[in-house]
Amino acid sequence: MQKKTRLFVAGLLSSTFITGTAFAGGTHPTTGEPLADDQTFIYRVLDEHTSVDPQVVEDVSGSEIVRDLFEGLMNQDADGNLVPGVATGYTANEDNTVYTFTLRDNAKWSNGDPVTASDFVFAWQRAASPELASAYQWYIELMSIENASAVIAGDKPLDALGVKALDDLTFEVTLSAPLPYFPQMTTHSTTFPAPQKVVEMHGDAWIKPENIVSNGAYVLTEHLPQERSTRERNTMYWDNDATIIDKVVALVINDENVALTRYMAGELDRTEMPAGQFPRMSKEHPEEAISFPRLCSYYYTFNLSDSGPEEFKDVRVRKALALTVDRKIITENVMAGGQTEAFSFAPVATAGFEPPEAKMASMSQAERDAMAVELLAEAGFGKDNPLKFNMMYNTSEGHKKIAVAMSQMWKQKLGVEVELSNQEWKVFLETRGNQDFELARGAWCGDYNEASTFLDLMDSESGYNDGKFESARVDELLASAKTSGDTTPLYTEVEQIIANEVPIIPIYHYAGVYMMDSDVGNWPVNNVQQNWYSKDLYKIAE
């Protein structure tokens, strides 16, 4: 890797550098690797984050910052397992409707105040408050907290929400329905505490670097919109002694190719790989090109509502189209970044999920194609009566490539005539949400590591079910999964129905594909949600 321009970046960073850290120049306490003197981690973000307010943040780049600045009840380790955060542990009553969290007594805000249960009560009420109007109010509803819907709608006061501080260090949550995976949900930024005094003093401006008070391993020291944001070690953090990285810088670089160029010039420690570049980069820089599975699915959804085309009401047509998509070409030639072929909606990597034995997955592509031709002929389409439809995706280089490849597969193998239309993001969402499409792109990332975060989309009542797929059996299975102790067979059956009915065409499951400087230690590649914490990283001396 070239290091020429490092000089500039290093120069600008060292100007605000905090000196006197325990680890600089030493060795890592558990692995024994030599640590670099400069423990600064610089990474690229695609877009400016919209907020670092834990209750308001909704984008990925903002959540990454919030996870460093604030600490919730529970954290995730490098494998995505639950580990204590501000809470040292929790107990649940026998039907999983009341959870009691015990907080550690040494957790502090960056201004020295202790973190108490009332900070969580304030934050959770704040998240539900109609006045703050956070777009993530739905998350409070999703957590099934008692009275959540009524509080959000403004029908009940904030203190009716089922959260209570029994004492300074005991936080109790009452749920309206049993939720076995509730503790998993407390790793999400919406549930992080907020400092009441500071929020009330500064209003919306409390998250500006000059005002912010946080309880995580880092504090926000600089924010230059559309350029960069910087967070630095929080000396008040209870586990500050174990933190190795001193400083984390997020650089906003909109163009992925420029980001890669700047990475190659040594300005960044991490950047996303542009589609199709992974094979070349892993050949040239095997140490730095990394790829690992993520909890996201890429799919196309049929419009099965009344406004959808008549042709798609025939399951044979849907099946034929799904069979013909050569996922291998898309994962290996188009994306080429270690993505996996998808034959189920929920990714195989999802915890407690077993995909059904799909006939399709075990067939060769030639067999699938032959079967598709047959099915389509049965449905009454052929050379003299070609199937025609419109497929819609939102404007992006990557989506375009996949859509073009799919349309060509259909055209060449089935003689299907596909019209491609790409729409700008907001228009796309509006059109898709209004069922004003025939076949539309979709993608979904899990909010938590459990198959329901995906499969709930297939519920006929779901607000995200844009294809309007309806199956009484699926609704029933999903409802019983909410309270069941063993959900695995239920989810498998839902996937079996999806495989038979083909309301969507799963294309691939995402991979995190990065160029990551080889001196970055402990990147959590096994955390499928990619909830990473800078405090767990370190820089190895080169």
Place this chain on the structure above:
Amino acid sequence: MFAKSQKAQDLAEDVASESVVKGRSLMRDAWLRFIQNKAAMGCSFVLGMVILFVIIGPLFAVWNHEEIDWATMGDVRGLGYPSIESGHFFGVDDLGRDLFSRTIQATQTSLLVGLIGAAMALCVGTLYGVTAGYFGGRLDTAMMAFVDILLAIPTTLIIILILVVAGKSFITLFLALGAVSWLTMSRIVRGQTLALKSREFIEAARAGGVSDTAIVTRHIVPNLAGVVIVYASILVPDMILAESFISFLGLGISEPNTSLGALIAEGAGTMAYGTLWQLLFPLFFYVTIIITMFFIGDGLRDALDPKDR
């Protein structure tokens, strides 16, 4: 009574048979000046070659512009380079589609965008400008105030909004480009019309009882032709440049169709990855068209508006 002279009689006969005084019209003069301009003629020739290439190029193409070459798509860098053997004379794009056919298709789009965009500006701008200028008074003030307001709205905003509201197709693209380009044209035309209106020959026509419509169509518009054609020729490369900017924002025309701007934007993204042909071929055609249009525009101006030199 006047005596009928032989001379006068001959002249009358000549006039009747239109053989002697062959009028040299303004347009013919301009044409003669234009063909004497070497740069403009050279560029017209080159542009003609480009157009010829666009027309007969597809006859030689082995692949069409949307077909994916599945064998090369996996290793575009290693297999997709320009080659006669593989039939990909200009190489392939990132998806393994033939760049030769795509460049031809893109050139067609860009030329169409340039010509139709400029033509729209020409029609709307002339109509608007002549109306405002000829009828004058309050109507003129109101119409020009409207143009001034539109001119103060950033072009990018108008283009984005039109493309966002109306969806993407050739027609909306032309609409979007036409919508922003007629404004300046209308101001120029109005200015010229104002100047023409007070000229003697118009006053004479009016005194002779010629109707407003006839004055505008028979006397004003033909006299505007020079300025309008010159400005339109300048607009053509502007339109092509504007389209490339739209493509850069990802709001250009829909796949599998493409434009030079879109191809260049794609090629520029991948230029560091060893597939430079993806940038160079479309860029060559783009630059050629723009440069030839510049010189043809200059030539037209010299030819049609000699006092400007």
Place this chain on the structure above:
Amino acid sequence: MLSYIIRRLLVAIPTILLLIIACFFLMHFAPGGPFTSERPPPPAVLANLEARYGLDQPLWKQLWDYVTNIVLHFDFGPSFKFKDRDVNDIIAQGFPISLTYGFLSFLAASSVGIVLGCVAAIRHNTWIDYFTVSLGIAAQALPNFIMGPILILTFTLWLGLLPGGGWNGGQWQYLVMPVIALSTSYMGSISRITRSSMLEVLNSNFIRTARAKGLPARTIIWRHALKPTMMPVMSYLGPVFVYVLTGSVFVDIYFSTGGLGQAFVGSALSRDYSVLLGVTILYGVLTVVVNLLTDLAYAWLDPKIRY
């Protein structure tokens, strides 16, 4: 003169007002809104959001509140996307950046362009002329957005001379590439316009007279030819000035400068109504002011024009 300026400014007020109204309705006409998202919020949440930002009011009321807030408090409203910032913040942060690199680009483009154009005209039909003309045409014909990646590859990756992006308070290392990228195509067109204008002036009668009187070439060019040459150049520079100060979205995208160009296009795409309107108004005001300045400069250059 003063009364002319005042009259022009008075006309500007209704123009800007109409501009606000036109943009406001155009914007609301576009499909999708600021809260359209991949995870559409439940109706109750959406209602809260709309109430918070006043989007539940009828359109005319929203427009009225918006305009009165501007007039009374100079408040352009909150951003719908960036929760901790309002439009005033965003403009205050982005405009100085756009202004800095835009103004420098304008200076670079006009000074280099004018000098090249004059030199080419004075050395008409020599290799210098041909060279400058081809350079100018090439600069103008290249789509300006490909300059970004080319510059970053060259100066950051291969030569290692300059940082690949960022603003960093406008230190010179961070300014070089944005200014080159933005000014190149204007430089090309300015040099071409200057050249042809200068040629025309040099062929005109009063220059011939001056030559005949035996004035030295330097005096002819500096004292007599330059001013009339600038007339058509001025009318081109005016719009370029506005454009360069504001419309440099590709510079912001490639060089992460954080200017208003990106804020503007980004707000249009994310339906951040208030930011979009705020920036549009800024552009509108700039356009009006620069047009006025151009006209005044005209009067200065051409003594025949009197206002």
